[in-house]
Amino acid sequence: MTREMNHIRRGTGKPLLLIHGLGGSWRSWNPILNDLAAERDVIAIDLPGFGDTPPLLGEVSIRTLADAVTEFLTAQDLIGIDAVGSSMGARLVLELARRGGVLGAVVSLDPGGFWQGWERTAFYGSVYASVRLIRVLQPLMPFLTGNPITRTLLFAQFSAHPWSLPADVTLDEMRTFANCPSFDELLEQLAYGEVQQGAPANSLAHPLTIGWGRRDLVCFPSQAQRALELFPDAKLHWFENCGHFPQWDVPQEAVRLILAST
Numbered sequence: 209m210t211r212e213m214n215h216i217r218r219g220t221g222k223p224l225l226l227i228h229g230l231g232g233s234w235r236s237w238n239p240i241l242n243d244l245a246a247e248r249d250v251i252a253i254d255l256p257g258f259g260d261t262p263p264l265l266g267e268v269s270i271r272t273l274a275d276a277v278t279e280f281l282t283a284q285d286l287i288g289i290d291a292v293g294s295s296m297g298a299r300l301v302l303e304l305a306r307r308g309g310v311l312g313a314v315v316s317l318d319p320g321g322f323w324q325g326w327e328r329t330a331f332y333g334s335v336y337a338s339v340r341l342i343r344v345l346q347p348l349m350p351f352l353t354g355n356p357i358t359r360t361l362l363f364a365q366f367s368a369h370p371w372s373l374p375a376d377v378t379l380d381e382m383r384t385f386a387n388c389p390s391f392d393e394l395l396e397q398l399a400y401g402e403v404q405q406g407a408p409a410n411s412l413a414h415p416l417t418i419g420w421g422r423r424d425l426v427c428f429p430s431q432a433q434r435a436l437e438l439f440p441d442a443k444l445h446w447f448e449n450c451g452h453f454p455q456w457d458v459p460q461e462a463v464r465l466i467l468a469s470t
Contacts, residue, residue, distance in 0.1 A: 257390025
């Protein structure tokens with residue numbers, strides 16, 4: 209494990225941890241980072257094997273990443289911090305909330321890990337194919353992400369209105385997607401590894417909010433009910449006209465939910 213993770217820290221107030229999704233980095237939060245930092249002391253990390261943090265030695269899974277985040281928070285004297293996770297990071301904050309004693313209030317945005325049957329194969333197959341195409345297209349990425357038409361083709365699975373996404377945010381995401389040494393192993397672990405355990409009713413010491421995009425094509429909206437069955441203490445918030453990343457598609461609503469829930 210590692211006590212060191214690349215991270216940025218911005219703003220003042222009560223600390224707030226941001227954990228990105230599969231293939232992302234702290235920059236995935238750029239659309240809402242400044243608005244959150246206006247109210248909170250925001251710490252946005254690069255998980256091991258993503259962004260500028262070296263990979264773990266040994267297995268890369270939700271379990272080992274949760275261990276690494278716990279060690280980082282302990283070293284930084286941040287145990288009990290409120291946290292927000294996106295996608296894979298949303299499952300990670302659910303795992304940390306389930307364990308207890310690590311995080312305060314938690315917001316989980318479109319968490320992975322609640323697929324069944326064909327949904328599992330669809331998730332793995334679509335993301336597997338996407339990342340291989342993205343790696344091949346890296347020399348063209350500045351053009352592809354800068355053009356609304358090609359940006360729409362690249363991000364149609366992830367956003368309800370990809371043509372309107374900021375070009376710099378999408379270019380950063382495509383760069384980190386292609387260059388994460390832990391991507392392939394974690395993708396397989398997410399799809400076919402340990403099943404996410406839940407937290408029985410009345411077992412969570414702090415508030416838990418699960419946010420879900422109505423038009424999520426990565427983690428389908430029907431999976432929200434399964435998440436609630438495993439985490440019955442959670443409150444569910446639906447984002448309308450929103451895909452897999454509320455912080456991209458509906459940034460102001462995402463900020464309001466995060467601040468109100470933590």
